[in-house]
Amino acid sequence: MNIKPLIVTGLLSLVSSVSVAENLSINISNLTQGIYFTPLLITTHMENVHLYQTGTAATMELQAMAEGGDISGLLASSDTLGAVSVANPAEGLLAPGMMTDVMTLDTGDNDRLSIVAMILPSNDGFVGLDAWPIPSEPGTYTLWLNAYDAGTEANNELIADGSGMPGTLGVPANPGHNGGVSGTGVTTNESNQYIHIHRGNLGDTDAEGGKSDFDSRIHRWLNPVAKVVVTVH
Amino acid sequence: MKYTSLSLSLTVAAFTLGLGACSGDDNNDANNGDRFETVTFRVTMTNTTHNQPLSPPAVILSATGRYAWDLGLPASDGLEVLSESGSPSAFVAAFDGLVSATGAEVIMPGQSVTLSLTTDADEPLALTVVSMLVNTNDGFTGVTAWPVSHLARDGLISVLAPIYDAGTEANMETADSVPGPAAGGEGFNALRDDVDFVSRHPGVVTADDGYDASVLDQSHRFDNGAMAIAVTRF
Numbered sequence: 001m002n003i004k005p006l007i008v009t010g011l012l013s014l015v016s017s018v019s020v021a022e023n024l025s026i027n028i029s030n031l032t033q034g035i036y037f038t039p040l041l042i043t044t045h046m047e048n049v050h051l052y053q054t055g056t057a058a059t060m061e062l063q064a065m066a067e068g069g070d071i072s073g074l075l076a077s078s079d080t081l082g083a084v085s086v087a088n089p090a091e092g093l094l095a096p097g098m099m100t101d102v103m104t105l106d107t108g109d110n111d112r113l114s115i116v117a118m119i120l121p122s123n124d125g126f127v128g129l130d131a132w133p134i135p136s137e138p139g140t141y142t143l144w145l146n147a148y149d150a151g152t153e154a155n156n157e158l159i160a161d162g163s164g165m166p167g168t169l170g171v172p173a174n175p176g177h178n179g180g181v182s183g184t185g186v187t188t189n190e191s192n193q194y195i196h197i198h199r200g201n202l203g204d205t206d207a208e209g210g211k212s213d214f215d216s217r218i219h220r221w222l223n224p225v226a227k228v229v230v231t232v233h
Numbered sequence: 234m235k236y237t238s239l240s241l242s243l244t245v246a247a248f249t250l251g252l253g254a255c256s257g258d259d260n261n262d263a264n265n266g267d268r269f270e271t272v273t274f275r276v277t278m279t280n281t282t283h284n285q286p287l288s289p290p291a292v293i294l295s296a297t298g299r300y301a302w303d304l305g306l307p308a309s310d311g312l313e314v315l316s317e318s319g320s321p322s323a324f325v326a327a328f329d330g331l332v333s334a335t336g337a338e339v340i341m342p343g344q345s346v347t348l349s350l351t352t353d354a355d356e357p358l359a360l361t362v363v364s365m366l367v368n369t370n371d372g373f374t375g376v377t378a379w380p381v382s383h384l385a386r387d388g389l390i391s392v393l394a395p396i397y398d399a400g401t402e403a404n405m406e407t408a409d410s411v412p413g414p415a416a417g418g419e420g421f422n423a424l425r426d427d428v429d430f431v432s433r434h435p436g437v438v439t440a441d442d443g444y445d446a447s448v449l450d451q452s453h454r455f456d457n458g459a460m461a462i463a464v465t466r467f
Contacts, residue, residue, distance in 0.1 A: 029304060033398050033432040097305035097400075097430040200436075205444050216444060217404045220435040222396070222457040227304075 005061050005077035007050040022107045022134055025231040028089075028115070029099040032225050034218040035147075036095055036175045037127055038069030038118040039088035042102055043078045044110040050131050051078075051114045054195050058150040060166065062116070062195075066126045066150035068164025068172055069118040084108050093120075093175055107134060115145070115228065121174040121214055123157070124150040125198045127226050138232050144224035149198040156185040157202060157212035171213070179214050180207040197223070271353045272466060274381060276362060278336075279345040279461040281393065284452040286413060287340040287374065287460060288319025288365040294350045294381075295330035297359040301377040302431045308399040312363070312431075316373040316399035318412055318420025319365040328361065339367065340460075357382040362394065362462055367413030368449060370406065371399040371427070372434045374459035384466040391463040396455060398434040403427045406437060406447035416448040433457070 024044070030037055043051070051074055052062045061073030071087055078085050084107055090100035094117070115129040128148050135141060149155070153169060159179070160170025169188075186202050203216030276292045293301075301324070302312055311324030325333050334348040352358070359382075363375035374394045384390055402410065403426050412420040434457075438444040441451035 031304060031433040033400065033428060033435050096428065097432050099305060203438075205438075205446070216438040216442065217406070218435070220438070222433060222436050222455075224433070224457075 005059060005073065006081060007053055007056065007059065008048055008081070009050070010048045020136065021109070022136070023233040024102070024105045024107060024134070025233070026102040026105065027099060027229040028094070029227040030094050030096055030225070031227055032096050032221045034096055034176060034178070035221055035225060036093045036120045037226070038093060038120060039071055040090060040094065040100070040115060040117040041065070041071040041074055041085065041087055042089065042105070042113070042115050043083045043085040044105065044107040044134065045078060045081060045083035045112050045114065045131075046110055047112055047131070049081055049083070049112065051116050052128060052130060052148070052195050054130070054148070054197070056195060057193060058152050058195055063124070063150055063152045063166045065116055066118055066124040067153055067166050069120070070164070071116070074116065082109065084110055095175075113230065119147055119225065121157075121159070121171050121179065121219055122198070122201065123155045123171055124153040126150060129228065134230070135232055141230045141232070143228040143230065145226040145228060146223040147198040147221060147225045149192070149196050151190060151193040151195055154188050154190040156187055157214050158183050158185050159213045174213065176218070178218055180204070180210065181213060182209050183213040184209070184211055186211045270355075271351060273349055273351040274360065275347055275349050275465050275467065276360065277345055277347040277463045278340060278362065278364070280340045280342045280459070281461050282342050282366070282455050282459050284342055285366040285368050285455055285459060286342065288315070288367055289321060289336035289338055290340065290346065290348070290362060290364040291315070291321035291325050291333065291335045292348050292350060293325060293328055293330035293333040293361045294352055294358050295328070295361065297357045297378065297380055299330070299359065299361070299378055301328055301361045301363065302397070304432060305430050307429050308401055308431050312373070313371070313399055313401040313425070314421045315363060316365050316371040317402050317422060319367055320420070321363070324363065330361065331358070340364070360464060362460070364460060366396065366455070366459055368411055368415040368453045369413075369434070369437060370404045370410055371402040373397050373399060376462060381464055381466070384464065386466055389463060389465045391461065393458040394460040394462055395457055396434040396459045398432050400428045400430045400432060401425045404435070404437070406439065406444065406449050408448040411448055415453060418448070
């Protein structure tokens with residue numbers, strides 16, 4: 001199976017498009033009470049490029065991000081397509097209730113904005129924005145982002161060292177250290193292998209057992225999980 | 234007749250001060266800021282949840298840019314009292330807007346209430362609306378610093394207000410910590426035993442979802458969006 005590093009639909013125009021370079025400022029807020037975002041990838045790219053699309057299978061690079069927070073593959077692939085990106089503006093995890101800023105980003109010839117980061121604790125959950133058309137009109141634009149499931153790993157909700165590697169089942173970390181241990185596992189089955197809206201964490205209230213290592217009172221969310229404010233200068 | 238500029242201290246609800254253009258005076262004053270115009274906003278609030286009564290709402294008109302809460306920052310003391318007990322008076326007093334009104338009773342699921350605010354403040358105005366989801370620990374819904382001055386006469390703007398967590402009380406859902414009819418427990422507790430910042434609400438778990446100590450059942454669950462707010466201007 002030929003897995004492309006990014007999804008490129010249709011033809012990329014090789015002729016410089018009519019888009020004019022924009023200078024953007026981007027503010028991203030973690031709206032949740034108990035969910036962390038791993039290092040964010042913010043990328044401006046051409047039309048027909050997607051880091052992910054709902055209803056399609058995740059690429060290997062998307063899987064690496066969703067399962068382990070590794071954005072290096074997506075960043076490298078974006079670079080080869082002429083994207084202008086900012087990686088890890090928060091210099092690490094973006095904790096619940098916190099925000100981070102990209103003060104200036106020159107889009108060059110790119111006129112779409114995408115954002116991804118893994119959400120923790122989860123097996124392969126991520127927060128995402130897919131190819132938002134960047135307005136040419138100067139102004140301030142507010143976007144609300146949902147949590148997605150990459151469809152590449154069963155949501156067993158068990159913490160396991162080293163499980164950030166694609167193919168290794170488990171949740172790599174719970175940064176808040178406020179869950180449980182010794183869960184038996186919520187499920188071993190990922191029946192939906194397409195990218196889709198995350199059905200949420202289940203969790204339980206058993207600190208030393210139960211099905212999940214997550215706390216149902218702390219590690220759930222209701223969409224949206226992120227607020228993005230884009231200023232076009 | 235010369236208009237003097239006044240600092241207006243406005244009273245609650247339907248009064249306006251008796252200042253207006255002198256009849257028969259059609260001087261075109263060069264300074265438009267000296268004309269006083271009364272404006273009334275009618276705010277209709279509808280409870281869109283399945284089984285989360287909303288506490289008597291507070292509605293406040295203020296200058297623009299005045300936020301009653303900020304995501305990621307601690308709730309004010311007044312908001313803590315409101316979000317844990319449903320009582321709005323401390324919140325309203327502390328916010329100190331131009332004019333305010335509070336509902337007389339709880340808004341039951343599916344029901345609506347309309348409150349009116351009248352002012353002749355000569356500045357851009359914004360609306361704050363807030364109410365507690367009573368079958369939660371510290372869940373509230375509403376809007377803050379929502380600009381309304383652009384609304385034309387007889388125009389209407391509307392929004393489905395999100396559900397927030399005040400972060401002041403852990404979401405234990407126990408009988409002694411939830412004040413609503415599901416439990417009848419304690420409302421306000423000055424101890425802040427949760428994350429101490431305002432966030433979007435993560436939802437309730439309930440006993441039907443395996444949390445045995447919860448006094449809530451599946452009917453108390455909600456997804457984002459608790460109150461439909463419609464504002465018209467007269």
